[in-house]
Amino acid sequence: MTVVLALTILCLLLPVYVYVGYPALLWILTLGKPTVTHTRKEAFPSVTLVISCYNEVEVIREKLRNSLELDYPKGLLKIIVVSDGSDDGTDELVREFSGDAVTLIRQEGRLGKTMGLNLAMAEVVSEITVFSDANAMYAPNAIAKLVRNFADQKVGYVVGAALYTDSDHGASAHNENLYWRYELAVKDMESRLYSVVGGDGAIYAIRSELWEPLQQQDINDFVNPLQVVSKGYRGVFDSEARCFEETAGDFDREVARKERIVNRSIRGLFRVRSVMNPFRTGIFSLMVISHKLLRWVLPLFLALGVVGSVILAFGGLHVFQVVSAASATILTLAFVGHCRRQEQHLTVWVSVPYYFVMVNLYALRGILRALRGQTQVTWNSARSQQEQR
Numbered sequence: 001m002t003v004v005l006a007l008t009i010l011c012l013l014l015p016v017y018v019y020v021g022y023p024a025l026l027w028i029l030t031l032g033k034p035t036v037t038h039t040r041k042e043a044f045p046s047v048t049l050v051i052s053c054y055n056e057v058e059v060i061r062e063k064l065r066n067s068l069e070l071d072y073p074k075g076l077l078k079i080i081v082v083s084d085g086s087d088d089g090t091d092e093l094v095r096e097f098s099g100d101a102v103t104l105i106r107q108e109g110r111l112g113k114t115m116g117l118n119l120a121m122a123e124v125v126s127e128i129t130v131f132s133d134a135n136a137m138y139a140p141n142a143i144a145k146l147v148r149n150f151a152d153q154k155v156g157y158v159v160g161a162a163l164y165t166d167s168d169h170g171a172s173a174h175n176e177n178l179y180w181r182y183e184l185a186v187k188d189m190e191s192r193l194y195s196v197v198g199g200d201g202a203i204y205a206i207r208s209e210l211w212e213p214l215q216q217q218d219i220n221d222f223v224n225p226l227q228v229v230s231k232g233y234r235g236v237f238d239s240e241a242r243c244f245e246e247t248a249g250d251f252d253r254e255v256a257r258k259e260r261i262v263n264r265s266i267r268g269l270f271r272v273r274s275v276m277n278p279f280r281t282g283i284f285s286l287m288v289i290s291h292k293l294l295r296w297v298l299p300l301f302l303a304l305g306v307v308g309s310v311i312l313a314f315g316g317l318h319v320f321q322v323v324s325a326a327s328a329t330i331l332t333l334a335f336v337g338h339c340r341r342q343e344q345h346l347t348v349w350v351s352v353p354y355y356f357v358m359v360n361l362y363a364l365r366g367i368l369r370a371l372r373g374q375t376q377v378t379w380n381s382a383r384s385q386q387e388q389r
Contacts, residue, residue: 001315008308011301012323018298022290023182026189037192038236041151046076046126047143048208052113052201054084056134057093063134064097071140078126080105082116113201114214121211129208131221136162136202136243145241146205156210156233157225159187159196160203160241179355184239186291191237195284197291198265199225199235203243207233217375218271219264222292226272229284255362262296262366267375269293299364331357 049067053060060081067079079102081094086106094104105123107116121129128147132138139145142160149158161184164177190196199221210228214220225235269276269292276293278285306327312320330353337354340346346354369375 001312004308004311005317008305008312008320011305011308014294014301014305015298018290018294023186023189025290026186026193030189030192033192035192038149038155038234039152040148042144042148043151044073044076044144045128045147045150046078047072047128047130047147047205048078048080048124048126049130049132049143050117050120050124051079051081051132051134052084052116053081053086053090053134054110054113055086055088055090057086057088057090059135060090060093061096063132063137064094064100064102066137067132068097068100068102069140070138070143072143074101076126077101077143079103080120080123082107082113082120084113084116085110112216114218114220115216117220118213121208121213124208124211126208128205129211130203130205131199131201132243133202133245136245138203139242139244142203142241142243143205145238146203149236149238150205150207152236154232154234155236156228156231157199157204157206157235158241159191159199159225159235159237160205160243161237161239162200162202162243162245165244165246184237187237188239190287190291191235193283194287195229195234196237197225197284197288198222202245203241215271217264218268219261222265223268223272226269226275226288229281230272230274255358258359259362259366259369262363263369264375265292266296266367267370296363296367299360299367302360334358 051063051067056063064079064081070077079097079100081102081104083091083094083104083106085108091104091106094102098104103123105116105119107119117131128150130143130146146158146160149155162180164180187196201221204221204225206224206228210231210233211224212227214223218224228235269288275281275288276285281288306324309320309323309327313324333350333353334357337346337350338358340350
């Protein structure tokens, strides 16, 4: 029983550390540090904006207009659109902008976003590359804000702030917006301490010379930053470099997106596992383990913690009777949320438990698929039922 007690306490404390303890640790370690801990200087290096898309006819014209109107010297900004075999007229719309420093690279065979980026990077000659998605609309000064951080020679990549514009359009969007604002706060503290963990496919930039061709199964905005850190550079977060996009729109699509991210990311982390070696990357090893690895395996510990609590509750330990009752309540509320998930407005006491439980269940599915050697390289767009990159 002693072993069960110890393991149960460990499993129940892990979620507390991941979601509360780790941010608290970051806050303590960054006390007294300046808001920006690296050199920033206004400069205008040559930039290539790489936009990934598959069947984005609904948004690609708006995205290109947005990109061409950015407040950045026109002769120093080139735009590459990588189309992963689009068949809905996306390519034809892109060709309409061919006289405006816009280049279309078409990839045949639906090979996925990552392979498309490998193609695009073979054509890049600029000092800086900015990666974006077709539905991410940039603030006019977004690229200028990103590139100012490269004045520090130790900065290898810069992550901007992707903000949601539909947070009041339903329970799913509201929960995802709350979660993402929590993530942005964590990114900001990580950046101040040493290096933000991972990038953001909607808005992040790298020194072009640091790019390494990726494997098809890699998720580019996670593996690529890890490769940069492994070379001795750091990644920083700039909250003033902003873009705007919509959430997935409903719970089913959002949790499926989480599954895909975890499925590809956990494989990518172990491909660049040197970043988890404290003798090589120092405190960043703790950061990537705490922010990513432990969060991904959290469902396993939660399940063991609940089972252990039930066993200990039947053994007469009253505190675990309370824990078991609380777990049962959360699962019941999550089930209610599942039954009502198509409703636009759910009360917080239903939507939050449902979101938390479903995200962890789908993360577990992503891990199990990765362990079976199944890696998803294409996915469904949040804007249509058609298959996306």
